Amino acid sequence: MHKVNFKIILSFLLLLSINFIFSQKKFTIVLDAGHGGNDHGANRTYDDIGRIAEKDITLAITLKVGAMLEKNKDFKVIYTRKIDEYPSLSDRTNLANRSKADLFISIHCNSSKKPTAYGTETFVQGPDQNDTNLEVAKRENDVIFLDEKDKQTFGSYDPSSPESLIALKLQQSKYLESSLLLGGLVEDNFVNKDKRTSRGVFQKNLHVLRMNAMPSVLIETGFINHPEESHYLASDKGQTEIAESIYRAVIDYKKAVDRKSGYAASTKKPEPEKPVEVALKNDFRILLLSSPTKYNDGDPALKGLNYILPIKENGLYKYYYGVTNLASVRDINIKTAKDAGFRNAYAVGFMPNQKLNTGYYTIEVYTGDKLNGNSFILQNLKDVERNKENGVFYYTYGKVQTLEDAVKLQKDLEAKGIKNTVIQKVAK
Ligand SMILES: [Zn+2]
Structure with a gap:
């Protein structure tokens, strides 16, 4: 009897502590002060205030935002840096991913060759919208080449591989809506509270946004080269106002997210697992273009896409991109092809291992001038078939x-x- 009671009490206590842990799951925000250490970011020297550097302004604002958030028990704040040091861009995103953060906020200052440029803007991950933001992408991404470690990490990401693209696109669509929500709230607060000029919320392909598995924004808090805005950025008043606006945006964001989920975070149940996608019967390849011209891998006509399978049919080369039997991946591949510039790309179904009723497949090993007997192909392959059409020689192999x-x-x-x-x- 005594033992049973003990067990009941123990499981009750366990239940209580589990509840406690779940109800205590805090909303985790990673605050990233841009640049740092040897990487000063944008900087300017003014007669009255001397030299100001982006890395110092971003740290000052970040610490202020963090101090405000830390007063609220619902939030847990993680800093990528709290001092003048340089964590690599990968260190920053790895930290965010490891800590399973709910939000990632990177704080920066803008600069432009145009001395008249001013105002705030916020970036979320996405394809680059236009070239006017190229300066930002260059400045904020180029930092990556400062250290070897980043080069390696960045190098392992191959933007042209379908897998990377798929991961990227899924991630974008998954967090884009939330990132845009936060970005909009940040800019709204700058405008309504601080009477700043907002240049808007833009999509940009930036490392610190791309590599994060959570809603993420990069805030350009103002132009360090603008005569007045630079002084605002460097002042305690300016930094406090900016920090308050970012803080308020986070509060507004959390409210919106809690409202959307329908119930308070403390009573949140684990989400039901998503059903596994059922594979389709057909394989799908994306037809990019048909052309009488043969393009080899890497030809500019293929617009940087890899994993292309050309199939020649009736004298035309048909260029197919990717292969999948998942509808979701097929749709992503279509979008990738269209984004690359193949506007009329569409999916073509292939029944796997289907035998041709009439005709056969062969391999065109060479086209062009007549090969002589010492050529590499003829030396290394037996039974090569030769055809001539309009003065061009076609060599094929196998059936x-x-x-x-x-x-x-x-x-x-x-x-x-x-x-x-x-x-x-070959249809025959
Ligand atoms: Zn920056």
Whole structure:
């Protein structure tokens, strides 16, 4: 009897502590003071106030925002730096991802070659909208080349690989709405509370935004090169006002998010698991273009897309991008192709391992002038077929029934050093 009671009490206590832990899950915000250490960011020297550097202004504002948020028990604040040091951009995003933060706010100052440029702007992750923001992208991303570690991390991200693009696009769409909400609130507060001029909220492809798995914004709090705004940025009054506006935006954001989720965070139940996407029967490739011209990998006509499979049919080369049997990935691939500039791109279904009823697949190993017997291809391949059409020679190799076998055959040829071949569908 005594033992049973003890067990009941123990499980009750356990339940209580679990409840306590869940109800205590704080809204975590990573505050990132831009630049630092050897990276001064934008800077200017004025006769009256001397030299001012972006790294000092961003740190001052960040510490003020943090102090305001820390007074509220609902928030947990994590700083990427609290002193004049330089954490790499990857250190910053890794910290945010590791701490499973709910928000990431990077604070910066703007600068422009135009001395008249002034006002605030906030960036969220996305494709670059136009070239007028190129200066920002260059300035805020170029920092990455300051250290080797970043180069390695950045190097491992291949923007042209479909996997990276998929991850990027999913992440963008997942957090874009929330990021835009926060960005809008930040700019609203600057305008309504501080009577600043807002240049708006923009999408920009920036490292600190791209690599984060949470809603993220990068705030340009004003222009360090503008005669008046620079003094505002460097003043305690200016820094306090900016910090208050950012603080208020976070409060407004949290309210909006809590309202949207329908109940207070303290009673939040774990979200039901999303059903796993069912694979489609067909494989889908995105048809980019059909052309009588053969383009090899990396040709500018392919607009920087990789993983392209050309298939020749009826004298035309059809260039297909990516392959997937998931509807979600197919749709992302279509969007990627369109974003790259193939406006009429569309998905084409391929039944896997389907044998051709009539005809066959072969590999076009070479087109152009007549090959002589000492050529690499003819020396290394037996049974190459030769055709001549309009003065051009076409050399093909092999006969298989399915596209999959043709891809295999193509890979075998590549291993032998015969590259830039094209699968050809021959209807007979
Ligand atoms: Zn900056």
